[in-house]
Amino acid sequence: MSLSELVPPKKRLTISADVYEQFKELLMTGRMMPGEQLSLRTVAAALGVSVMPVREAMQRLVAEQALELSPNRAMRVPTMTVSQFREITSIRINLEGVATERAAKSLSEAELRRIVQLNEDFFEEMASASPNGARLITLNKEFHFAVYEGSRMPMLLQLIKALWVRIGPILNHDLRAGSARINERVAVSHHSQLVDALRRRDSEAARIALQGDIDSAAQFIISAHVLVIADSTNQST
Template sequence: MSVTSLVTPLKRQTLSGDVYDQFKELLISGRMMPGEQISLRNMAQALGVSVMPVREAVQRLAAEQALEISPNRTLRVPRMSVSQFREITSIRTNLEGMATAASTATMETAEIQQVVLWHERFTHEMAKKQPDGSHLISFNKELHFAIYRGARMPVLLQLIEALWLRIGPILNYDLRSGPTRVGERVALSHHASLVRAIQARDSEAARTALQADINSAADFIISVGALVAADAPPPVPQAGNPK
């Protein structure tokens, strides 16, 4: 499926911010793959805008290391090395663990019910004979961010979003890797422990379950060789704009 089929045409013509938001959602939700190339013209056509706001948005994302411009000015989703992935995973366990512990203490009942709803949708999809990986990825992302928003710590939420922006394309590899990993129901077990802890208002148990969920997925991604073994040299600044 082409990435251009995943975006929604925009109603206004001026806004690189709107384009940025759509790219951001695709990256965070894991709907763009590492190494995937992106055509500015095709994306602009899918969004119903000129190339200029798309170019502005992708240059912003490139500055945030969420996209990269190759030496021939091709735009693509970066591949991630093992060491980069380990570093981001370590940061995630701390920041997302902090957000989870805080939200467990502060969420209103309605917010907890929303978390439970996403867990139930994830569980229902997992129970199918052939779970839809795209649905699992979406429900997983919504579950996590429903929890993080409940912490009422906007700066922390921004930091978490920045990490997911870079790691999203690889983060959900275990949920789209086929029946073997999904069949193990590992994420479901961690989510169940997480939701129970939140319902019990047990902040430390919730933090522990969340961190176990992150580390389990990370260990699997590393074990199957889904990452680049060595760090790439720093990119050489290129003249001109991406294609």
């Protein structure tokens, strides 16, 4: 009798959904690199599950273009071109800007305190002698989504998450690489401006601070030449 026959369908569905959510989190936080190939068996062993739910989760992510099949039929994290990155960045600025504007008006005091605490934790890690890139990435993601969740717009939040799943492997390059943005604490400045605007319930200032944060990270990533530049001839600088 196969393992798939031993595990009840409902249980298999639950495991598959859990694996899918874990995969999304790994992609959103940049734990997987563009072009990285994924072995079903290796991933299954790492997650402590059978191959079947891993395959099902990967197939869902392929359908969402968060993963792709390489020419040799292996699963891998997609690479991203300059034009794709710019397009997603433009969409992010609009969608995340809307969520931030709404959050400025609808955040509860408890939610605002959590955002302030996450910002303080991010600042402390950034100010340490040797900032931990993985912790910075996690805190950055938690900070942003604490703001977006405060918008009370669940459908918008789903769209934002879908973009982060697609762009996550490259989005946090500067935080992983120890870039000038870390040395100069650029992200800290934008985050602090955003927090100040949220405290004042100033939706326009909050959106501008959010846009500055996204823009500065995007410009660094483009200048770092970590994107596929095959289509760069079609781009203006």
